[in-house]
Amino acid sequence: MAEIEPNWEWYRSFLQVLETGSLSAAARALGLTQPTIGRHIDSLETALGLKLFTRSYDGFAATDAAQELRPYAAGLAATAAALRRAASGQAAGVRGVVRVTASEVIGVEVLPPILAALRAQHPGLSLELMLSNRADDLLHREADIAVRMFRPAQDALMARRVGGVELGLHAHEQYLAHHGTPASLQELAQHTLIGFDRENAFIRRVQQEYQAFARADLAFRADSDLAQLAAIRAGYGIGFCQVRLAARDRRLVRVLPQQFALNLDTWIAMHEDLRGSARCAATFAALAEGLAAYIEGR
Amino acid sequence: MAEIEPNWEWYRSFLQVLETGSLSAAARALGLTQPTIGRHIDSLETALGLKLFTRSYDGFAATDAAQELRPYAAGLAATAAALRRAASGQAAGVRGVVRVTASEVIGVEVLPPILAALRAQHPGLSLELMLSNRADDLLHREADIAVRMFRPAQDALMARRVGGVELGLHAHEQYLAHHGTPASLQELAQHTLIGFDRENAFIRRVQQEYQAFARADLAFRADSDLAQLAAIRAGYGIGFCQVRLAARDRRLVRVLPQQFALNLDTWIAMHEDLRGSARCAATFAALAEGLAAYIEGR
DNA sequence: TAGCCGCTATAAGAATCCGAATACCCATGG
DNA sequence: CCATGGGTATTCGGATTCTTATAGCGGCTA
CATH class of the missing domain: 3.40.190.10 (Periplasmic binding protein-like II)
Incomplete structure (x- = not known):
């Protein structure tokens, strides 16, 4: 029993294998090769002392243990992505990537013109839109800003009611x-x-x-x-x-x-940590203004 | 501009440098060497396109950018640690590590005998106690189970009032x-x-x-x-x-x-994901029973 | 002011890890 | 029944990465 701390990179491979279902597909997705991913999984298994996959000739089958670990690995990926977004907007001015989540209807029917105008104003800004009704997107850092039809319950969020x-x-x-x-x-x-x-x-x-x-x-x-x-x-x-x-x-x-x-009350919510981010502040403001205009029928 | 996705391992080095304040100390903490950590930081800086530290001869000084990224890196570490705990308890039976958070007074005066009895009952179980009054420990996966003096507000938590x-x-x-x-x-x-x-x-x-x-x-x-x-x-x-x-x-x-x-209402809370974990269920039950006994003066 | 300690930067050898190639297994379809 | 395609396991040479060691810098103390 080596009691080795797993390399964090192994988690990335692990998650990708879980999501794609095979070593080869995961390797393609990550820009690596199948033997490499296979080694990562082997290493992770010995480090954790667990069997994560049952080998077969048509893809891996994830064990129950692997499924239980999945949300953690997904959490790592979400946080890593959020870190990248945060890093992309560090330079002064409104630039970088902002990820917005909203309901499907709002996202398809209402937000596009608002976001288009915002983007036109800030050429350095990139916007990503994620449509879902899940309430926990922000906490898992899957998005930076959420437009929700209910009052966000979480403490660590800045929330503003727009109408x-x-x-x-x-x-x-x-x-x-x-x-x-x-x-x-x-x-x-x-x-x-x-x-x-x-x-x-x-x-x-x-x-x-x-x-x-x-x-x-x-x-x-x-x-x-x-x-x-x-x-x-x-x-x-x-x-x-x-x-x-x-x-x-x-x-x-x-x-x-x-x-x-x-x-339906409409709220915009953002993680407190992003308060100082220029790109998020600009997006927040644009959403507040645009949604208010939509609600008032302008 | 290479547009390379950062190696997740770099984040670990980055966080350690932030926490220890120098390449050498971080290297010691991680079981690596100073040039290695230095290269990781260099790589991360070029990958993110950011200056993370200003070099000096007595340790690094973190830039504002690095400070802004710190919570994300800490989140990665917390999730990775939670993953390890979850993995440690995968085998059948009550074994592995459970991390409990509570207020200082409860943690020092009330919990030790409860946890000692639990441990005596399950020799494969290890318990970690984290004393703080922060409410968000569970969501950031810094702990598995929390004893709090207020009703936990988060949705993803299983909470039980013990009195x-x-x-x-x-x-x-x-x-x-x-x-x-x-x-x-x-x-x-x-x-x-x-x-x-x-x-x-x-x-x-x-x-x-x-x-x-x-x-x-x-x-x-x-x-x-x-x-x-x-x-x-x-x-x-x-x-x-x-x-x-x-x-x-x-x-x-x-x-x-x-x-x-x-x-003061007393609550025990646990993340929903851990519902199926034998070690967490056993700890949860022992805490509920022990705290109830304490409250009733038994 | 000399000496020590801890830090970073750099160069070169050692260890590790990755990737290409290959063998093999299985399911599918003509 | 064989060819084909997608999968995993294994091997080995080579690229990458890590470590060792050395040098240089600054602050502290005697």
Whole structure:
């Protein structure tokens, strides 16, 4: 038992093998060769005193032990990436890489013009957009700035509320032309409803406030908010959509505006450590301004 | 500009140089040699395109850039250490290393017998104790299990409330013999009071509830809760102390028990990822049981 | 002021690690 | 049934990296 501290580089190889499923693929991804990766895994196994993979002739199979270690290795990779981003923006002025995470709808429909304008203003700046609804992106350093529809709970974050995004029921005018416009909650039950497949905080709130949207009543379900939006636009049926977003397309009509309305608080959050970073501060400010403009309908 | 991805091993050298202040010391700490560390730093500087240290003949001086990158490097080290702990406990049964964090008083006065009993039960288990009041230990993976006097706010944590620790004013009987026992809040003002030097959540609560303990009135201040406890035991004056703790020493007398009482919720928290770990589950259970016994005065 | 200690920088030999080539295994498809 | 493609294991020469050693610099102390 050598009791050797593993070389951190071995962790990188380990993670890559986990993610690609084979030594060869990991080697390609890392710009190394298969024997090298194989040696790294061997070394790591002896250093940890664990069997990480069961060898076979079509790729490695990760053992349970390897799977348990995976989140740690992924954490290393995320932190290393964050370090690189931080380093890229060290020089004076607004330059370097900023990684922004947001929900799919916001990321696709709202952020691009905001980020484009920001980028035009700062040619040295690069922006990366990561679309997900996971709340822990910032803590795991997977992103620098997050746009979220709920108040970030973590202590180490700087969070600013930029306003409330109004959600309402919408449908395409063609759909309404064919099926009529519901005038009441009862009539809504006769219509094709678009809703969520996956349970999440948002849909629980909807179900709580509006029994009509109980999961069983939905004629279309999709994990992705974007898919729902596309379904509404395609005239599939009636679904929830941000009011400001729908207002951009004259053919989208709001349904039952009095009866159905939800307000989602919108927050921008950033890790405290990045307070001094010019590129992050500039991006934060641009997002705050741009989202406020979006919310107010400018 | 080579645009090379830094070797993760360089980060380890970088952090060690930051922490030790010189190439040579870092080399000793890592079991390498000074020219090696020097080359790592050089490589990292060119890879990141940053000047990390200003060379001088008595150690390096870290630049601002290096200081900004420090938390990331520390995060890497913490995650790597957590990975090793996780790996050490992979084998079946309760074995490996568990790292517990707690406040100083709990860690010194309450936990040792609990941990000793646990260890006696599981000879393959090693325990590490880290004493601090920082809330983010678990998220940065600096510890596996935390004993805290407030409800952990993070989502990714499993937290269990084990009860309320009662705090009260105490003094040594010798002190009271010399100065008398205060019978009212007014009399307390004539006495020597032991309190906190640093502002924190606890003292703010005390000040809010008991004006007598405004900071200016304190005749003895110490950052460390242990130092306060020692002062009480030494007969220096009257201060706050856990009631159960004071009850162990017959010469410590509770003062104004009706007027002054604070109840601190006590929580045990663990990262969700560790749920499946036998060694962490066993430690968690032992802490829950032991702390409950302490709180109930068993 | 001389001497010592700890530090960094540099050069050259030793040890290590990597990569190319190869052998072999398995699944797939004509 | 054989050819093919993607995978792992192994070997060996060569490039890279580490260590050893040496020199130079600055601060401290006698």
